Amino acid sequence: MAELDAARLRDGLTGRYARVDVVETTGSTNADLREAVENGAGDRTVLLAEQQTAGVGRRARTWSSPKGAGLYLSVVLRPSGVAFSALGSLSVVAGLAVHAVAVEAGVDAVLKWPNDMLAGPERAKCAGILAEAVGGDAAAVVLGIGLNVLPLGTDVPAGPGGLPATSLAEQGATTTDRTELALALLTRFDELERRWRRVSGDLTAAGLLDDYRAHCATLGQQVRVQLPDGTALTGRAADLDAAGQLQVDGPDGRRHTVFAGDVVHVRPA
Numbered sequence: 001m002a003e004l005d006a007a008r009l010r011d012g013l014t015g016r017y018a019r020v021d022v023v024e025t026t027g028s029t030n031a032d033l034r035e036a037v038e039n040g041a042g043d044r045t046v047l048l049a050e051q052q053t054a055g056v057g058r059r060a061r062t063w064s065s066p067k068g069a070g071l072y073l074s075v076v077l078r079p080s081g082v083a084f085s086a087l088g089s090l091s092v093v094a095g096l097a098v099h100a101v102a103v104e105a106g107v108d109a110v111l112k113w114p115n116d117m118l119a120g121p122e123r124a125k126c127a128g129i130l131a132e133a134v135g136g137d138a139a140a141v142v143l144g145i146g147l148n149v150l151p152l153g154t155d156v157p158a159g160p161g162g163l164p165a166t167s168l169a170e171q172g173a174t175t176t177d178r179t180e181l182a183l184a185l186l187t188r189f190d191e192l193e194r195r196w197r198r199v200s201g202d203l204t205a206a207g208l209l210d211d212y213r214a215h216c217a218t219l220g221q222q223v224r225v226q227l228p229d230g231t232a233l234t235g236r237a238a239d240l241d242a243a244g245q246l247q248v249d250g251p252d253g254r255r256h257t258v259f260a261g262d263v264v265h266v267r268p269a
Helices: 006-012 029-038 084-104 178-198 209-215
Strands: 019-026 045-052 070-077 109-112 116-119 124-134 140-148 221-226 232-240 246-249 255-258 262-268
Touching: 006 019, 006 178, 019 029, 029 045, 029 070, 029 124, 029 140, 070 178, 084 109, 084 116, 084 124, 084 140, 084 178, 084 209, 109 209, 140 178, 209 232, 221 246, 232 255
Parallel strands: 019 045
Antiparallel strands: 045 070, 070 140, 109 116, 116 124, 124 140, 221 232, 221 262, 232 246, 246 255
């Protein structure tokens, strides 16, 4: 398997990102950039790793990151003028970028709220996103993306709800060149994030909310949402609000807005 071409990445992303680094191995690119932010890392600093030994997803879950099998990257964003309440919608922006790259590679893919991309007829997990505000004044966000490019092997644990893992290669992607895919992903994300930033994080004004709705397989599903406080909400995933938060019609006849939680698709509505 070919290693990521750092020179090609820097050349291809000139003018889009302030700094692009590739490391052989690290614990977590998000953890590294969180520390870098504390030391003054600038807006649009990017770190990619060939391997992560302690990759993490939401709620501190492990993200399997075997050497050379995927894209493991994080970006520092300092979106001045965007309110703290709008920062969570960066996961919507990143989801659209990941989805576009998969579809352009010929993969049947959909988005699963809040931060996953599923692929193939079995709707297995192919990518995950983690956005973390850094600093007491939330002056920066570290956005991490993990995209499975090559098969991960059989020892990868299933995600919430027993969701299995898959990769672009297993779903018939037209390319598995990780440098090419990284260039496409970071270019697409740059374009979408700049649209989002220009309108102060307003997904609707940026023209991104309807795009996400169109590709979000969660909508219309009967779901079970495991909430951060340990309780669960069941019902029909009806819509997304202006901030990209899930709206669930519950068994009590009320519409509930879900700010964060693990979503399991129970069955089509």
